[in-house]
Amino acid sequence: xxxxxxxxxxxxxxxxxxxxxxxxxxxxxxxxxxxxxxxxxxxxxxxxxxxxxxxxxxxxxxxxxxxxxxxxxxxxxxxxxxxxxxxxxxxxxxxxxxxxxxxxxxxxxxxxxxxxxxxxxxxxxxxxxxxxxxxxxxxxxxxxxxxxxxxxxxxxxxxxxxxxxxxxxxxxxxxxxxxxxxxxxxxxxxxxxxxxxxxxxxxxxxxx
Amino acid sequence: xxxxxxxxxxxxxxxxxxxxxxxxxxxxxxxxxxxxxxxxxxxxxxxxxxxxxxxxxxxxxxxxxxxxxxxxxxxxxxxxxxxxxxxxxxxxxxxxxxxxxxxxxxxxxxxxxxxxxxxxxxxxxxxxxxxxxxxxxxxxxxxxxxxxxxxxxxxxxxxxxxxxxxxxxxxxxxxxxxxxxxxxxxxxxxxxxxxxxxxxxxxxxxxx
DNA sequence: AAACAATACGACCGATCGTTCGCCTTTTCA
DNA sequence: TGAAAAGGCGAACGATCGGTCGTATTGTTT
Numbered sequence: 001x002x003x004x005x006x007x008x009x010x011x012x013x014x015x016x017x018x019x020x021x022x023x024x025x026x027x028x029x030x031x032x033x034x035x036x037x038x039x040x041x042x043x044x045x046x047x048x049x050x051x052x053x054x055x056x057x058x059x060x061x062x063x064x065x066x067x068x069x070x071x072x073x074x075x076x077x078x079x080x081x082x083x084x085x086x087x088x089x090x091x092x093x094x095x096x097x098x099x100x101x102x103x104x105x106x107x108x109x110x111x112x113x114x115x116x117x118x119x120x121x122x123x124x125x126x127x128x129x130x131x132x133x134x135x136x137x138x139x140x141x142x143x144x145x146x147x148x149x150x151x152x153x154x155x156x157x158x159x160x161x162x163x164x165x166x167x168x169x170x171x172x173x174x175x176x177x178x179x180x181x182x183x184x185x186x187x188x189x190x191x192x193x194x195x196x197x198x199x200x201x202x203x204x205x206x207x208x
Numbered sequence: 209x210x211x212x213x214x215x216x217x218x219x220x221x222x223x224x225x226x227x228x229x230x231x232x233x234x235x236x237x238x239x240x241x242x243x244x245x246x247x248x249x250x251x252x253x254x255x256x257x258x259x260x261x262x263x264x265x266x267x268x269x270x271x272x273x274x275x276x277x278x279x280x281x282x283x284x285x286x287x288x289x290x291x292x293x294x295x296x297x298x299x300x301x302x303x304x305x306x307x308x309x310x311x312x313x314x315x316x317x318x319x320x321x322x323x324x325x326x327x328x329x330x331x332x333x334x335x336x337x338x339x340x341x342x343x344x345x346x347x348x349x350x351x352x353x354x355x356x357x358x359x360x361x362x363x364x365x366x367x368x369x370x371x372x373x374x375x376x377x378x379x380x381x382x383x384x385x386x387x388x389x390x391x392x393x394x395x396x397x398x399x400x401x402x403x404x405x406x407x408x409x410x411x412x413x414x415x416x
Numbered sequence: 417a418a419a420c421a422a423t424a425c426g427a428c429c430g431a432t433c434g435t436t437c438g439c440c441t442t443t444t445c446a
Numbered sequence: 447t448g449a450a451a452a453g454g455c456g457a458a459c460g461a462t463c464g465g466t467c468g469t470a471t472t473g474t475t476t
Contacts, residue, residue: 052436124391168396185347257425260425
């Protein structure tokens with residue numbers, strides 16, 4: 001191992017990797033304090049960096065917020081979406097998707113729970129690039145969910161549901177389960193699981 | 209009209225009425241900027257008061273946040289709950305309740321939309337008196353909604369639904385409609401109305 | 417009328433915020 | 447190898463924050 005090879009890790013750390021580390025931590029903090037509650041100085045001391053160093057890496061706070069949104073999207077994709085892609089299209093994939101999603105709410109990857117469930121209500125009334133990014137992420141997720149439902153419908157399942165409507169309803173219930181569970185409602189998650197079970201399973205016997 | 213009578217209005221303004229005015233405006237601001245985004249100085253200049261004046265009226269920012277939660281609760285009660293109390297118990301009252309609720313989301317009483325939908329996700333991971341107050345308000349509302357559903361069930365309606373579960377689901381869908389509509393999804397509100405219609409109407413013909 | 421509590425104010429405090437600047441080191445590129 | 451670009455730091459900036467103090471005014475109570 002030459003010196004240049006030994007340094008290759010550090011070379012990666014500096015630059016893009018530093019950005020990713022900061023953005024990931026920013027997403028963690030924002031899941032609790034909100035994207036507005038992010039502080040360059042707090043983030044820097046948390047990671048043992050200087051405030052000005054973080055500032056020069058992202059330029060301004062808004063860019064940091066956008067990076068946090070993108071980092072949180074990556075976490076969601078690898079935690080919830082990726083496992084479902086291993087299953088075949090149709091009901092199996094949809095079930096895995098929803099199961100991983102509920103697990104993601106039950107044992108969150110971030111200290112404040114689901115990042116999207118926290119940031120959409122925070123920024124839904126604040127025009128600007130951050131809201132646009134959050135809105136696009138939400139739209140992307142609902143579209144993906146709707147597509148998974150359509151694949152299941154192609155196999156004859158969920159015939160009595162409109163795909164987009166069911167996607168909206170599933171998202172609403174899981175988001176409410178996230179908020180409810182975090183605010184101390186122990187029945188929120190079991191209730192949400194029951195609702196999801198009814199929504200996805202009712203067509204089998206047309207009603208349990 | 210004597211001078212003392214002429215002054216009676218101002219006498220009411222000073223004190224409790226000033227508190228109510230400030231708290232009401234604080235709820236408006238918080239519906240957009242969040243309860244954390246509240247600023248004593250900003251509120252004061254908005255209302256033509258001094259920052260220290262507002263500060264002495266509420267003592268600390270946390271008390272102002274609690275007052276905003278209470279004020280928002282009053283708005284919700286008079287806008288959504290009160291109209292439904294004029295109807296008889298059972299399905300009519302439940303329908304009016306949900307209709308006023310959806311109208312409250314469609315044409316919001318506050319510039320940032322539904323106060324509860326904004327503050328529950330904001331504070332669900334922040335222990336303290338404010339989260340407790342928000343959690344209690346949410347619990348109170350879900351309990352009231354569940355009770356309205358039970359009255360409808362006493363008349364034989366919604367027999368295939370668990371009341372608490374249906375209350376949770378309705379709340380989830382309307383909250384998602386609020387966030388969705390505010391973030392630019394024009395289909396969110398119509399979709400939510402369709403879901404609510406299905407949830408409350410399906411027992412009539414067991415499925416439309 | 418006199419004492420008292422509640423309002424309301426301007427001024428100010430320490431802390432924290434996002435951002436900028438100069439300076440140096442490290443990496444990249446010609 | 448040498449120039450250029452990017453990373454990273456300490457220091458400092460103006461602004462805003464919540465909160466406090468002293469003081470004057472108002473309303474209530476004795």
